[in-house]
Amino acid sequence: MKDTDNIPALMADIGKRAKAATTALATATAERKHAALIAAADAVWARRAEIIAANAKDLDFGRDKGLSAAMMDRLMLDEGRIQSMVDGLRAVAEQADPVGAVLAEWDMPSGLNIQRVATPLGVIGVIYESRPNVTADAGALCLKSGNAVILRGGSESFHSSGAIHACLVDGLRAANLPEESIQLIPTRDRAAVQALLTMTDYVDVIVPRGGKGLVGLVQREARVPVFAHLEGIVHIYLDKSADPQKALDVILNAKTRRTGICGSAECLLIHRDIADTLGRDVLDALAAAGVEIRAEAGLPGPDGMIAATDEDWGKEFLDSIIAARQVDDVDAAIAYIRDHHSQHTDCIIAEDQAAVDRFFATLDSAILMHNASTQFADGGEFGMGAEIGIATGKMHARGPVGATQLTSFKYLVRGNGTTRP
Amino acid sequence: MKDTDNIPALMADIGKRAKAATTALATATAERKHAALIAAADAVWARRAEIIAANAKDLDFGRDKGLSAAMMDRLMLDEGRIQSMVDGLRAVAEQADPVGAVLAEWDMPSGLNIQRVATPLGVIGVIYESRPNVTADAGALCLKSGNAVILRGGSESFHSSGAIHACLVDGLRAANLPEESIQLIPTRDRAAVQALLTMTDYVDVIVPRGGKGLVGLVQREARVPVFAHLEGIVHIYLDKSADPQKALDVILNAKTRRTGICGSAECLLIHRDIADTLGRDVLDALAAAGVEIRAEAGLPGPDGMIAATDEDWGKEFLDSIIAARQVDDVDAAIAYIRDHHSQHTDCIIAEDQAAVDRFFATLDSAILMHNASTQFADGGEFGMGAEIGIATGKMHARGPVGATQLTSFKYLVRGNGTTRP
Structure with a gap:
């Protein structure tokens, strides 16, 4: 003993x-x-x-x-x-x-x-x-x-x-x-x-x-x-060039498949030009799936959205909750993500290749995704077998x-x- | 200003x-x-x-x-x-x-x-x-x-x-x-x-x-x-199976080519069975080249060797000085090196492949050498171009x-x- x-x-x-x-x-x-x-x-x-x-x-x-x-x-x-x-x-x-x-x-x-x-x-x-x-x-x-x-x-x-x-x-x-x-x-x-x-x-x-x-x-x-294995403060940026069906499929899956894992989406950034159309459809679908939406003031969305407080930004909910806000363009999304993410996984939904390239080149997250659910942030899904976690530091091991x-x-x-x- | x-x-x-x-x-x-x-x-x-x-x-x-x-x-x-x-x-x-x-x-x-x-x-x-x-x-x-x-x-x-x-x-x-x-x-x-x-x-x-x-x-x-870029406390182990000419060439070069660089040899471990023969020849050659030898008590060698003090073991001299001692075999050399090196570069002079394999498998130095001068511990000599140094930590960058x-x-x-x- x-x-x-x-x-x-x-x-x-x-x-x-x-x-x-x-x-x-x-x-x-x-x-x-x-x-x-x-x-x-x-x-x-x-x-x-x-x-x-x-x-x-x-x-x-x-x-x-x-x-x-x-x-x-x-x-x-x-x-x-x-x-x-x-x-x-x-x-x-x-x-x-x-x-x-x-x-x-x-x-x-x-x-x-x-x-x-x-x-x-x-x-x-x-x-x-x-x-x-x-x-x-x-x-x-x-x-x-x-x-x-x-x-x-x-x-x-x-x-x-x-x-x-x-x-x-x-x-x-x-x-x-x-x-x-x-x-x-x-x-x-x-x-x-x-x-x-x-x-x-x-x-x-x-x-x-x-x-x-x-x-x-x-x-x-x-x-x-x-x-370093920081929490997964996962952001999804919905570009104005997004394909509506891909956007709905990916965002619903990223938030709702399992809410307690680190690859679960926590914050949705919606291009201002589509906030009243596709952005609203996505939020409606999330609400219909039982997700609580903590929204920036003025964001078009379903009844029952909750006004976000300062604490809701850059937060890992690990629950059926998502924060949502508008951004002006991909650069604004990148700047916002840089200030609020944990360098774990971030995603862009877009068909505009230039926006995707900019998102991929400029952000320094361990994992960046395009038109794919952030729930794929997982060693098994990367073909690496079991994992001890998703590392978010820049030294040595990174990602799964x-x-x-x-x-x-x-x-x-x-x-x-x-x-x- | x-x-x-x-x-x-x-x-x-x-x-x-x-x-x-x-x-x-x-x-x-x-x-x-x-x-x-x-x-x-x-x-x-x-x-x-x-x-x-x-x-x-x-x-x-x-x-x-x-x-x-x-x-x-x-x-x-x-x-x-x-x-x-x-x-x-x-x-x-x-x-x-x-x-x-x-x-x-x-x-x-x-x-x-x-x-x-x-x-x-x-x-x-x-x-x-x-x-x-x-x-x-x-x-x-x-x-x-x-x-x-x-x-x-x-x-x-x-x-x-x-x-x-x-x-x-x-x-x-x-x-x-x-x-x-x-x-x-x-x-x-x-x-x-x-x-x-x-x-x-x-x-x-x-x-x-x-x-x-x-x-x-x-x-x-x-x-x-x-x-981490620790100092280079470089050890050379001279096995009883060593080829005499290779031993003389490599050890002389490793110590004397430039004494102020981190790949310069600082401690020589001599297999007990050859301490009175090849070991002594190597120490004679070092002394003839003007190297000060700080020797363990009882080590056969040239006149003018200095008795080593506790401080001379595990020390980076960066000067025309080398510490020298006897060891019983390759395992004793490995155990001694583990306790005294800085995980930078260590070398074995031997023809016995089993001893080399054991040295290579068991030590965790960033660079391990066989029958080659430790002065090669350098990014340029590794074909990597310029280097910022030789990292001795185990994370991320290691070696040149x-x-x-x-x-x-x-x-x-x-x-x-x-x-x-």
């Missing part, structure tokens, strides 16, 4: 164990990592009753805490969701192993042969909120990419994450890999997060997944590199972060007694 | 101007950036007398400050070195433009077309010491890669950097690009560095180039992402950092009214 009262000592111990596991992990064969993931998937399914029982404790805790219905839904695990988790583990197992891949190779006139080869990052700290299945996804992706991982789940999913983590450890044991390859911080104490963010000797990168509070904390406190994005690289240089003149 | 007394206001102003320049830079054509670099090269040559006069002031300052001969040499500019700077600017101008390059493209069954496209990072802060030519190199590489840059030179090279910067601004003006694309902090005040490291609203990445003091400051204080490594990317997703089921 670990001493969870002395947080600095606990975290230093966890960090040291993770670091110690990196050598074995970096040189672990693809077969062994595959075997660990398959065994973990088997364990999750075999121990599903335990996981559901642990989840029941978390749901009680969540009810007592007064979590919203959306939060409770994200927290809940049933057999269907556990099956998805198992499928996810198996899918990561079957992916190509990214470690050791020769990313580039060339010869120099000096006689040197140079290879750039994919390597693990080392130790990854993953900090996440509510959704307990992240425990399995993040653990699997870090293992696949040869990294040791220190997981810190949300306090709401404490018991569920613990039960899932136990299954991952079963998998590691079955494949004779170090148990310390995947560790879960065994306390809800927030001081553990603080410690994780400053363990420069042991942690190579922090992956935060969560809301503004978490991201703010990480930005203020982290002393190790961060793969799968196993390949969790690697670094090194240069291997081969000579034959080669000296530099 | 800028007010250099109010550092926070000065730096906020510089940051805002840099950020404002990013839109024009991100969409600037390759031709325009090329023209700016050629005009800057012309200006450096035309104004070389001014640069040399400014450098004379810096040399006086350095003498008064009692800088070492090595530091004074790094600071000094003459026509030959200015010609090299001009050549460097022209070489960067002629490189392929990395911005907008389609790094990958694929189609998904959903009907989406996905491209990963290279984009500028945004605003880069470069903090460097002594060598004034970094002003030209860093300015050119950031411009080539479509980034705005805020340069902070060493206090020793204050006047030289200012004179070189003026020429870069000439180039920007000639090409009608924003002057704020390349800014130099116009004060030696250290508070400016502090401000630069915490300007999360304006700065996307910090590139520190310098010694331990600078790197330590950046690690403690930075609130923006960092491309040229224009291509100073970019990020975004995903451009094209649909046709495509919705997600």
